[in-house]
Amino acid sequence: MVEIGHFALVLAFALSLVQTAVPLVGARTRNDRLMAVAAPVAISGFFLTLLSFAALAIAYAQSDFSVANVWENSHSLQPLLFKITGAWGNHEGSMLLWVLILTFFGSLIAFFGANLPPTLRANVLAVQGFIGAAFFLFIITTSNPFVRLSPAPIEGRDLNPVLQDLGLAIHPPLLYLGYVGFSVCFSFSVAALIEGRIDAAWARWVRPWTLVAWVFLTGGIAMGSYWAYYELGWGGFWFWDPVENASFMPWLAGTALLHSAIVMEKRSALKIWTLLLAILTFSLSLLGTFLVRSGVLTSVHAFATDPTRGVFILCILMLFIGGALALFAVRASSLTAGGLFQPISREGALVLNNLFLTTATATVLVGTLYPLAVEAISADKISVGAPFFDLTFIPLMVPLLVLVPFGPLLAWKRGDVFAAAQRLMTAFAVALGAMLVTALFVDGSSVFAVLGAGLAFWLIVGALTDLAVKSGAGSTSLPTMARRFTGLPRSMYGTALAHMGLGLTTLGIVGTVCFGTENILSMRPGESVTVSGYTLRFEGLYPVQGPNYAEERARFALTGSNGVSAGEIVSAKRLYPVRQTTTTEAGIRTIGLSQLYVSIGDDAEDGSLAVRIWWKPLVTLIWIGALVMMAGGTMSLMDRRLRVGAPSRRKPQRAIATS
Secondary structure, eight states: OHHHHHHHHHHHHHHHHHHHHHHHHHHHHTOHHHHHTHHHHHHHHHHHHHHHHHHHHHHHHTTOTTBHHHHHHOOTTSOHHHHHHGGGSSHHHHHHHHHHHHHHHHHHHHHHGGGSOHHHHHHHHHHHHHHHHHHHHHHHHHOOTTOBOSSOOSSOOOOOGGGOSHHHHHHHHHHHHHHHHHHHHHHHHHHHHHHTOOOHHHHHHHHHHHHHHHHHHHHHHHHHHHHHHHHSSSOOSOOOOHHHHHHHHHHHHHHHHHHHHHHHHHHSOOHHHHHHHHHHHHHHHHHHHHHHHSSSOOOTTOOOOOHHHHHHHHHHHIIIIIHHHHHHHHHGGGSOOOOOOOSSSHHHHHHHHHHHHHHHHHHHHHHHHHHHHHHHHHOOOOOOOHHHHHHHHHHHHHHHHHHGGGGGGSOSSSOOHHHHHHHTHHHHHHHHHHHHHIIIIIOTTOHHHHHHHHHHHHHHHHHHHHHHHHTTTTTSOHHHHHHHHHTSOHHHHHHHHHHHHHHHHHHHHHHHHHHOEEEEEEEOTTOEEEETTEEEEEEEEEEEEOSSOEEEEEEEEEEOTTSOEEEEEEEEEEEETTTTEEEEEOEEEEETTEEEEEEEEEEOTTSOEEEEEEEETTTHHHHHHHHHHHHHHHHHHTSHHHHSSSOOOOOOOOOOOOO
């Protein structure tokens, strides 16, 4: 099976070369037969890559240590789930998953792209094939997951312990579906530049793919944030780690692209800018791939430290980013600029949205790459952390969030900002009330808390206001309003949900950062501590033997303010003997929307144990908000106008004989 997987990988590489060259020639010569080759080759390439990945996963499931990749990243005592997910818990396997998702999207274009113009479809699949060919070559020459060992070792070296977790089993596939999903937008952009033609129909074809990638990338970032929160035992949800930033930058640029594509589709405006954004978004995804695998960064998220692989990926980066931007520079002047609109309009609001988002992306990019540039030039090592991003990123986000509710309430082409402000008076009143409640009853000394609470409710109620206004609230009867509400396009529900999710995440961040507490202390069995009205009593340490680890569990009895038992919290430290690595398993109790978080350290000779206890108000809203945003994107995809990439071809009408 391993040899079949290896052969399938090589054959998929060969097909990607065919997919690159033949349709491209067909599009240039207007040869329908050559262009028709693209779709079946793309689908065949996907199934071959799927076969290759399945072979690797089976080798992991069977603990086939004759495969070097399995020997380095698995162990016979691992639970079956982590054996299988170990297939992408390493550099080689994760790159195979990367190209599997790439060919999957290519097959979807081939399957659902029957309504595309033949030349555009051929060019898009050719660009997808070219990307695939480059990464297939990278895998085969530098990162082959099917290298054999002879003689085969008896036992494996175990998977990195921090990756033996359900969150890390889900996080990479979601993240790659987002990263690689933007390759479709990139391919559509390059194909449009090759043809020298772009119109509103192009935006209708691109926008659903952008939504799919954005939804998955949102889920991947949220899952990674939650994993780092509960698995690493540090109690935080975001560290501004360079690899975290590498996934955040495509999300910011992709959000800008999503809004820009709306303007292009509705008003045939911002054509050139939308093309450039599509190229830059996938370029940032490639940059993230380079940072994780080049060895230039040291991070818990990094997969590889081999500089030769980094040089290869850097060459791929230069080829695609440099080539696409060069093509853009040559062709952009020949493209029509698109329609005009007044600054005060929905188009103007979306342009302002793009301005803030792209500036924020540039800020994160500078903060991420600046230390690398300084080290390369002067050999000095510096770090850019939270203070820099707090001072640069947050000031850009605050005015953007203030403006978000206005956009959907403005008319296309020419809007009335005063009329929109009047409709938002309820949202303003609720936001002002939230600020007053926070200042008077929670924490009046924190300006950030007061403003943040108001901003969060402004976003949530503003999104609801948009739905209410479009349903005719205040101007029609309740039955008519209900009928209009149920008849609204699903993309409107999706927009409102996405903006509400943003408000919920904002509220969760404000609650956690401003009102959370932290206690660091030493506790002996029988001692208690009071945290936010709850009493934690340390019961003692208990050894537990896992399948491939030994664990010391600390049990804490939890009692509410009324003296009634609220269960227990269990925190632990695990030792994985094969790798001689210790991990922290935080104990978390969710209470409403808040959480009590307990992490333990080393025990002392006197029998005491180092304990860190956090009270995190509203912290779950951070990830609930992300789920709501994903639901909004999914709801938009369910809109008939977005499910279909382009209008279906009309069937030829039969001629009706007339007498």
